[in-house]
Amino acid sequence: MTQPAVAQIIDGNALSHRLRAEIAQRTAALASRAVRPGLAVILVGDDPASQVYVRNKVKGCHDAGMVSVLEKYDSNLAQAALLDRIEALNCDPRIHGILVQMPLPKHIDPHKVIETIAASKDVDGYSTLSAGELLTGAPGFNPCTPYGCMKLIASTGVALRGKHAVVIGRSNTVGKPMALMLLRENATVTICHSATANLKFHTLQADVVVAAVGRRNTLTADMVKPGAIVIDVGMNRTDAGKLCGDVDFAAVQAVAGFITPVPGGVGPMTITMLLANTLESAERMTRQLDAAPHGPT
Ligand code: NAP
Numbered sequence: 001m002t003q004p005a006v007a008q009i010i011d012g013n014a015l016s017h018r019l020r021a022e023i024a025q026r027t028a029a030l031a032s033r034a035v036r037p038g039l040a041v042i043l044v045g046d047d048p049a050s051q052v053y054v055r056n057k058v059k060g061c062h063d064a065g066m067v068s069v070l071e072k073y074d075s076n077l078a079q080a081a082l083l084d085r086i087e088a089l090n091c092d093p094r095i096h097g098i099l100v101q102m103p104l105p106k107h108i109d110p111h112k113v114i115e116t117i118a119a120s121k122d123v124d125g126y127s128t129l130s131a132g133e134l135l136t137g138a139p140g141f142n143p144c145t146p147y148g149c150m151k152l153i154a155s156t157g158v159a160l161r162g163k164h165a166v167v168i169g170r171s172n173t174v175g176k177p178m179a180l181m182l183l184r185e186n187a188t189v190t191i192c193h194s195a196t197a198n199l200k201f202h203t204l205q206a207d208v209v210v211a212a213v214g215r216r217n218t219l220t221a222d223m224v225k226p227g228a229i230v231i232d233v234g235m236n237r238t239d240a241g242k243l244c245g246d247v248d249f250a251a252v253q254a255v256a257g258f259i260t261p262v263p264g265g266v267g268p269m270t271i272t273m274l275l276a277n278t279l280e281s282a283e284r285m286t287r288q289l290d291a292a293p294h295g296p297t
Pocket residue numbers: 145168169170171172173174175192193194195196199212213214215233234235236266267270
């Protein structure tokens with residue numbers, strides 16, 4: 001790997017913009033078949049951060065020419081009523097993706113909710129079936145945040161084959177699927193977590209580091225191999241309340257080859273990949289209808 005004096009910034013906003021333009025084009029191509037990709041977004045309760053997230057997801061859909069149905073429910077919604085609503089959306093041919101915004105109120109079991117979403121509409125990629133598809137290499141939906149990280153890495157032009165990638169964090173939604181996607185691209189993968197004995201020992205050997213911890217300054221300059229690709233998934237606040245990642249950006253930038261900033265790195269890619277999955281779902285369903293014995297109805 002070459003070693004520039006200062007890492008090249010991987011601009012998640014610019015990449016996201018390019019990918020969304022491609023998504024809008026493919027969406028327009030489907031419209032000529034009278035199909036509009038549809039995403040149902042369900043929000044239960046009035047968590048302020050969740051309200052912002054769902055607003056951005058719905059806006060992203062509309063900007064790409066997709067349909068987005070936002071369903072808001074009081075925090076006292078019964079679990080059975082939510083599951084019934086998901087079952088109805090599973091059968092709705094206008095809906096190609098279903099997303100239930102987390103966290104849910106305490107009386108609702110998130111696992112039960114996720115498992116109720118039809119696999120063919122699980123555009124968040126959180127169900128056990130989607131996780132199994134990723135594990136076994138079957139076609140399915142990749143969880144949006146690690147999927148976005150893969151696009152950011154690909155945008156550097158550095159091939160992952162034979163590279164050593166270290167993922168810090170092993171959550172079901174980020175760390176573990178991230179490790180599997182890196183493995184799929186033939187990287188040699190190490191997963192680190194809170195019980196890892198010597199994090200620096202591992203990260204110093206990494207050609208690619210993905211930090212997904214949720215604690216600022218987890219990755220400092222002395223922990224990074226010169227020229228490495230550093231992807232910062234973390235979303236934290238400085239003492240002054242400014243958004244920051246898990247990586248000591250200013251110092252690591254002087255050592256790494258490529259680095260994502262926070263904000264403007266992984267964050268914008270997450271919704272973009274949700275749109276990509278929703279479009280993919282609509283395209284798959286359209287192909288299935290075309291292949292059906294009597295053609296599309
Ligand atoms: P999570 O479920 O809390 O997982 C954090 C992981 O970090 C755990 O696996 C934990 O290990 C590990 N960890 C904690 N302390 C550590 C340490 N000192 N050294 C090494 N590993 C350590 O969090 P998450 O949902 O994966 O999210 C991680 C971060 O990414 C958060 O800041 C979150 O806000 C952010 N995020 C951003 C986006 C985006 O779109 N930008 C999307 C999703 C998440 P154990 O398993 O041993 O506890």
